[in-house]
Amino acid sequence: MTKHAPVEISLHQRRRAPTTVELQAIPWLALLNAQEHLRACAALQVGEALPGDYVCRVGRPVTYWFGLIDGLLKMSNETADGRNITLIGVPPGGWFGEGTVLKQENYRYNIQALRPSVIAGIPVETFHWLLDHSIAFNRYVMNQLNERLGQFIAARQSDRNPNPDARVASSIASLFNPVLYPRMGDVLRITQQELAYLVGLSRQRVNEALSTLQERNLVRLEYGGLKVLDIAALRAAVFD
Helix, strand or coil: CCCCCCCCCCCCCCCECCCHHHHHCCHHHHHCCHHHHHHHHHHCEEEEECCCCEEECCCCECCEEEEEEECCEEEEEECCCCCEEEEEEECCCCEECHHHHHHCCECCCEEEECCCEEEEEEEHHHHHHHHHHCHHHHHHHHHHHHHHHHHHHHHHHHHCCCCHHHHHHHHHHHCCCCCCCCCCCCEECCCHHHHHHHHCCCHHHHHHHHHHHHHCCCEEEECCEEEECCHHHHHCCCCC
8 A cells, every 4th residue: 555645734724713811912902992802803813833834935925914922933034145044033922024914015034933833813804904993003013113123223233243142142132122022021931052043153152152141140041041130231232
């Protein structure tokens, strides 16, 4: 009997309705009135991404506005010579791609899961309906766009910084933006390998940088992650 290779089920095919706990983890839902909330909840879908799964891919048409309920994602792109460049990391509570959804254009970046992750999304049509009917939702999206601009400017500056310690500090600080990632608190659950993927350095070099940051009392290394001790100093960290 001929054995057939297992059929891969896409993230879109694995989508389902969100649980009550998952809905409570979506920050902008609490801003909506009763009618808007009902419509958004009816349209929301979630999917469980495996490590390496793509949530968005370069060139694909936008169909959903996505957010992360649990896990860790990275946004990346490729240069003309084929090099992969990580743009930002996305921790739980982050929603992303609103600029692409607003313009309804194809994705210009990849979003990929670094660990098992729960992804939420609302269809483009629902996103635009909320824009048309909810002032609070408009303000949320406007704040997202403003903060995202600052985040990308900081990421661009970090990429040009030749000092690996400063790059690691900047990458960690970017994950503690209270507007973009309101659920972060002061503890980042991340492995050194995951952080290496986000920064674009080797795991060994990231380990050295984290030791330097801990010596300067900017972070404290803990089992399964790190605790930020001084976010302002971490953002402003300068290294020789």
